[in-house]
Amino acid sequence: MTDQARTPPATPRTCPICGKPAQQAFLPFCSSRCRAVDLNRWLSGRYVVPGREDDVEDPE
Secondary structure (H helix, E strand, O other), X not given: OOHHHHOOOOOOOEOOOOOOEXXXXXXXXXXXXXXXXXXXXXXXXXXXXXXXXXXXXOOO
């Protein structure tokens, strides 16, 4: 790995949940709480990745 790859980004990242500065241990989040909130949103269906209309579900 090069030294350039180890340096932090020029602009600090912010947590997508609360907007606080992201912590290295929880990237891209600031804490384990915000990471858990994001996971809950995925699992509860609040976040959805749209599919194409021609996608057919598996008949099995």
